[in-house]
Amino acid sequence: MLGYEEALQRVLAHAAPLPPRVLPLAEALGLAAAEDIHALEPVPPFRNAAMDGFAVRVEDAARGRLPVGGTLAAGMAHVPPLAPGTAVRIMTGAPVPPEADAVVPLEEAVAEGGEVTFLRPPRPGAHIRLPGEDIPEGGRVVPAGAVIRPAEAGVLAAIGRPTIPVRPRPRVAVLTTGNELVDAGTRPGPGQIRDANIHSLCAQVQAAGGVPLPFPRVEDTREAVAAALAAALEAADVVLTNGGISVGDFDYIKAVLEAEGAEQVFWRVAQKPGAPLGLWVLRGRPVFGIPGNPVAAMLMFEAYVRPALRSLMGYPHLHRPERTGTMAALWKRSGDPRRTEFLRVIAERSPEGLRVRLAGPQGSGILSSLVRANAIALVPEGLTSLTPGDPVRLQMLDEPEDH
Ligand SMILES: Nc1nc2c(c(=O)[nH]1)N[C@H]1C(S)=C(S)[C@@H](COP(=O)(O)OP(=O)(O)OC[C@H]3O[C@@H](n4cnc5c(N)ncnc54)[C@H](O)[C@@H]3O)O[C@H]1N2
Ligand code: MOO
Numbered sequence: 001m002l003g004y005e006e007a008l009q010r011v012l013a014h015a016a017p018l019p020p021r022v023l024p025l026a027e028a029l030g031l032a033a034a035e036d037i038h039a040l041e042p043v044p045p046f047r048n049a050a051m052d053g054f055a056v057r058v059e060d061a062a063r064g065r066l067p068v069g070g071t072l073a074a075g076m077a078h079v080p081p082l083a084p085g086t087a088v089r090i091m092t093g094a095p096v097p098p099e100a101d102a103v104v105p106l107e108e109a110v111a112e113g114g115e116v117t118f119l120r121p122p123r124p125g126a127h128i129r130l131p132g133e134d135i136p137e138g139g140r141v142v143p144a145g146a147v148i149r150p151a152e153a154g155v156l157a158a159i160g161r162p163t164i165p166v167r168p169r170p171r172v173a174v175l176t177t178g179n180e181l182v183d184a185g186t187r188p189g190p191g192q193i194r195d196a197n198i199h200s201l202c203a204q205v206q207a208a209g210g211v212p213l214p215f216p217r218v219e220d221t222r223e224a225v226a227a228a229l230a231a232a233l234e235a236a237d238v239v240l241t242n243g244g245i246s247v248g249d250f251d252y253i254k255a256v257l258e259a260e261g262a263e264q265v266f267w268r269v270a271q272k273p274g275a276p277l278g279l280w281v282l283r284g285r286p287v288f289g290i291p292g293n294p295v296a297a298m299l300m301f302e303a304y305v306r307p308a309l310r311s312l313m314g315y316p317h318l319h320r321p322e323r324t325g326t327m328a329a330l331w332k333r334s335g336d337p338r339r340t341e342f343l344r345v346i347a348e349r350s351p352e353g354l355r356v357r358l359a360g361p362q363g364s365g366i367l368s369s370l371v372r373a374n375a376i377a378l379v380p381e382g383l384t385s386l387t388p389g390d391p392v393r394l395q396m397l398d399e400p401e402d403h
Helices: 004-013 150-158 197-208 222-235 253-259 294-312 368-372
Strands: 021-024 053-056 066-072 087-090 102-105 109-112 115-118 140-142 163-166 171-176 211-214 238-242 263-267 278-282 285-290 322-327 340-350 353-358 375-379 391-396
Touching (some): 004 263, 004 294, 053 109, 140 150, 171 197, 171 222, 222 285, 238 294, 253 263, 253 278, 253 285, 285 294, 294 375, 322 375, 340 391
Parallel strands (some): 171 211, 322 353
Antiparallel strands (some): 021 163, 053 087, 053 102, 066 115, 109 115, 263 278, 322 391, 340 375, 375 391
């Protein structure tokens, strides 16, 4: 059976960055630039004062008292020439007259009766900001793939780009299936349980940067599954189906996908939980068949869907930080050892490094132990136990992707 690493590679091979969209800066925040952005003009565009004070010629200022001829404010379109042997009051951001070669801050000047003297002679170029000293004309301000943060938004605005082509947020349809499910706000009747996964999966989509599209719950019939799938493919870039993907009598997802002519990328992976995970491509869109058990659903999202969404968004880093921890207690595998096992663990800093213990019982329906976990421990196939002191491969859940 297909292994975890190979399945992940196949997922990423079907998650090429989405076509760019030009978005206003505020909407582009957190998204990856789709192309290199260069400045068409220098920033700042003209010589201007870095301090409130006096614009002078250095040689005049060195001679002592100077008459003050007017005031230059930021935003003035026309700057009169600086007459020889005079100073002019100037405010931060105002254009510096071409004849001036220094600005003396107010704190270093004594102004009295229309004249000014300086505590010390200014250096040539003092407190004058030069055109292009921030960004030269033609300079690259944002490389393709860089994520737009507030600083990039500011720089882009400064070069006259109120919009930018970015990789957009993928719209992700989330379809939960199962006749036993009722809404979170409903008291379950006999045999019913609340639909936890629509909430956990939509939250995971949002946390990954995507736009969740929660669909009305899908009944366990072929017709209902087919209709929901068709609607989801209309509305979304990626479809997540949840439940109904195993071998039960009412598991219709796979059969419907096949009947619709979907290309199966894989179905079933040698892993626990999440063995029945599948990926199909239908009408050019990836459709993930995610197992219904609540922990399997969330872990499969974390292991496969989250990196895929990040890849669609053109992010440079797809994977959580990996560390090696040290097992603090015994863990014994139950069942077939020919599969990767994802354990919910708590990794705690200690002087010897990260000490790792289980976050609780590891059953596929026990979501509370995922609440406590801050890492996933990956146990490779073949290993039947971990004993105290054994090294263990960790993926850190609460830390941003770094590779
Ligand atoms: N004979 C076999 N039986 C099962 C196998 C197998 O290989 N052979 N695999 C098991 C594994 S592993 C899993 S995981 C499940 C996955 O099955 P499905 O994806 O078809 O999921 P369902 O049967 O629909 O549901 C499984 C379980 O999860 C509960 N569930 C489903 N959806 C939700 C939801 N939205 N919120 C909360 N809980 C949900 C559902 O009630 C079931 O208890 O199959 C095993 N069986
Ligand atoms: O693999 Mo299932 O996903 O254990 O619960």
